[in-house]
Amino acid sequence: MISTPEFIAGMILLVAGSVSVAYARPKNYVTRLINLEIPAWGLLLVMLHFNESLALFTFAAISVLSTYIFVRTIQKREGA
Amino acid sequence: MLEEPVRILIAAAICWLNFVTVDLIFKLPEKGGVIGATAIAEQVEATGGNKNGGFMMGNIVSSPDASAGTLLAACGVYCSGLFGGLFAAVLVYIGNRICYDPGYAGTTGCLTATLIVYGAVQSGWFAASDFIAGMVIAILTIQGISSMYASRLIGRLWRIRSRFIRAGRP
């Protein structure tokens, strides 16, 4: 049973979010960082379709940590 | 027991009266609690609304007040009876503390709403799910239809309330 709505919506989010990160319209880092949240939530929906409870926990924690690291890196680069 | 749409509309009216009364008693339209609420009030006033109504809309947006207390009390009574409503009051108090707010309005609104919803369910006229949908309709009339007319309505109510308190206590 591949056609649950979680799986379809998650795949749409993954593809459209990845394309929007690649071709960001105002071409700066903040736009790419906000667009990067879209495929993250799409991956969470796809994991939900396969009933991966522990993966959901780990992914939610790691997503926030990676966002923090990206923000610090961007500030370092723009300050220098 | 009445039909379900009629029950939802009556529950919406009860929830509206509850949270507007508690918010007016605790002076939410007087000033913005945090600086984000003040910014929302200025934008509402700039597009033709009333400033005191804008303060109340901003306060509802930026911290859980009596409307959130009413919704969570209905959810608690729906899920696990009277104890769920009291547990929701504790959660609203903690949420108010997270959002830099004293949190008296939210806790008081949650307790009164718990009593109202539990009494209505025990009397056999309503189900607790009616109050959840009714609260969503009630918040839609304040925040979701037109910010100009809703803020003018709250401003008129606030004028009555402020005249009442100056007569009572200088």
Place this chain on the structure above:
Amino acid sequence: MIAIVVCAVLAVYAGLRVVTERNTMKKLPFVNVISFGVAGVIALLLPHPLTILAAAAYFVGSTLESNAIASTWAGGMRRDD
């Protein structure tokens, strides 16, 4: 049965209003309506004692997010460097 449909439909209506509103600060009340509707949907989906904790956690999180966006837009938080 009707109650959960009312919550979901009003959430979608508020979502459409968020997209069509031009002023950034006046979008936030509609976001508040969305979070009310979604918290109601979560509570009505499965009646379990832990559901009230989930609905309250979602509501407080959404409110905190709106608060942070509004106060950053107004320039409230001072930078200390």
Place this chain on the structure above:
Amino acid sequence: MIDTVMIACVALILIGMAATIAARDPFDKLISLSVMIAGVFPFIADRGYLDVAIAVALVAPISTIFILMACRRETA
């Protein structure tokens, strides 16, 4: 889940996604992103993973606050 509620949540996700991609201002993008996140939660609660829903609901605003640090640095 009832079909109408399911369609409404998918519609909320798609509306939020389209608005997030289309908006130009960072604050507009964050508000649209919160619309998209609101559509995800009923699916998590419908599967019965209430603990995952609580954890994700408490963690999602922290991500937004971190992004706001970058926005403030850029617009100032």
